[in-house]
Amino acid sequence: GLRVTQVLPEAVDGAVLIPRFDRRFAGGQEVRLGVESLYSVIGVLDSADNTLRHHEVLIGLSGCVDDFESELLEYVRRDLLNLALGNRDNHGRNTAVLKDIDGSMRLAPLFDFGPAFLDARALARVIHWDGEDAGRRDWNHIVKNLATRFEEAQVPFSNWPLLVDALQDFAPVLDALPRLMAESGVAAHIMARRQEDIAQLARELRALRRE
Numbered sequence: 001g002l003r004v005t006q007v008l009p010e011a012v013d014g015a016v017l018i019p020r021f022d023r024r025f026a027g028g029q030e031v032r033l034g035v036e037s038l039y040s041v042i043g044v045l046d047s048a049d050n051t052l053r054h055h056e057v058l059i060g061l062s063g064c065v066d067d068f069e070s071e072l073l074e075y076v077r078r079d080l081l082n083l084a085l086g087n088r089d090n091h092g093r094n095t096a097v098l099k100d101i102d103g104s105m106r107l108a109p110l111f112d113f114g115p116a117f118l119d120a121r122a123l124a125r126v127i128h129w130d131g132e133d134a135g136r137r138d139w140n141h142i143v144k145n146l147a148t149r150f151e152e153a154q155v156p157f158s159n160w161p162l163l164v165d166a167l168q169d170f171a172p173v174l175d176a177l178p179r180l181m182a183e184s185g186v187a188a189h190i191m192a193r194r195q196e197d198i199a200q201l202a203r204e205l206r207a208l209r210r211e
Contacts, residue, residue, distance in 0.1 A: 001173065002081065003074055005109040010073040021098065021109045023167040034099030039092035052092065052127045054079065056151040058179060060154045064097060066104045069159060072108050072168050079129075080170050080205075083137075084177060084198045085116030115190060136200070139167060167205050174202040 005021040022033045042060035044052070058072060067072045075095075082090050089112070098108035116123045131141035143164060150157055177198050181191050 002077055003107065003109050003159070007109075015114075018109070018111055019105055021111075024101070031101060034097065036097045037093045038095050038097070042092070054127055054129050055146050056147070057092070057127060059149065059153045059155055061097070061107075062150075062153075062157065065106050065177075067106065068155075068157060069162070071107050072157065072163065076163070077170060078103060078110065079127075079166055080167075080174075080201065082125075084174055084194065084201050086115050086197065087113055088125040089114070089119070090118035091135070092211045098149065101158065115194075115195070118190070134199075137204055139204055143167075161210060164208060164210050167208055169207040170203045175196050 004018075006019045008016050008018060016079070022035045024031045024033070038057055038060070041064060042052075042057060054075075058075060059070055062068045078095070080092065090122065094112040096108040096111075097105050099105050129137060129142045130145045131138045143160065146163075147160060149155075178191060178195065181194075
């Protein structure tokens with residue numbers, strides 16, 4: 001249910017190479033779209049010297065995208081899938097904002113998404129939620145903290161029931177992941193390593209309550 005580019009080709013040597021989404025062809029001419037990384041959006045000049053929180057990224061996005069409510073839900077769902085599938089490499093250059101021909105701006109289609117937990121360099125997760133600790137998350141605290149941070153930054157978002165519903169509704173999506181992975185030909189040993197994290201995240205989301 002996430003925003004992706006065109007129909008993906010078959011994997012080549014274990015990697016799925018997505019078609020470019022930053023250009024289109026109209027009237028026989030190439031039109032290039034603007035792409036800006038999250039680091040650029042929020043003004044981070046030295047990514048190696050910054051520890052980011054998701055609320056900081058979202059506050060930055062709120063000032064540039066056209067439909068922040070939609071982009072907030074897209075951003076959160078992407079990070080849920082990061083957590084479930086072990087994509088720890090969630091730094092600010094692996095997500096971007098796409099500037100369309102009509103001047104509208106929204107999150108670019110998903111890219112640079114992979115099972116980074118398998119990387120021999122032991123990559124660490126870069127952007128965290130407040131309330132995320134040692135592989136466990138208190139989503140009630142995360143949502144409450146997000147509301148506080150948004151209020152402080154005067155972010156125009158108040159539909160918290162919508163976000164809570166979106167989080168809760170993602171639990172059944174997580175339940176279906178093992179089946180989808182098997183149908184997609186994911187290796188059994190990789191599925192086995194993700195099984196508990198997927199189940200744990202689904203339990204956390206089901207524990208979320210409206211306050």
